[in-house]
Amino acid sequence: MLQRTRREKQAEITFVLPAGHPAGPVSVVGDFNQWEPGLHPLVVRPDGSRAVTVTLPVDHHHRFRYLADGGHWLDEEEADGHDGHDNLLHT
Template identity: 45%
Template structure:
């Protein structure tokens, strides 16, 4: 699930959320240089996982979820575009 929230300083906070049964996962995309260690999703008290990033308003992001063990997943709430490193589409979000 994706949630966006504009801030007063012209940026947008994006919250990436996954269900409680999700194993350790990172959000990987052009906003963090496709670094699989840059944006790990933290486990919440209710078992779900989430990560928050802040980007300038008007940014177009490409991203995917990288599950521990090397599996790539898309967010069903995102648009999809051509793949980046793999033969599957990346998620697209314009904020």
């Protein structure tokens, strides 16, 4: 799930995964962090879901995916689109 807060010059995007799916550590990777695993790890919230918030400039297009333990890639159903490989996000 994506939660968005848009401000004048930046957007806060919160990437959220449900509790326990998938098991193990997960990070969001994309062109906004040079696809570097571990820079934006999802952290467990009180309800058991996991999330991380990333601040991005508004009116930009980004590509991202979730990277789970063991090198497993996950897609985001609520992304603004999919290109057959990456999730697409417009801020």
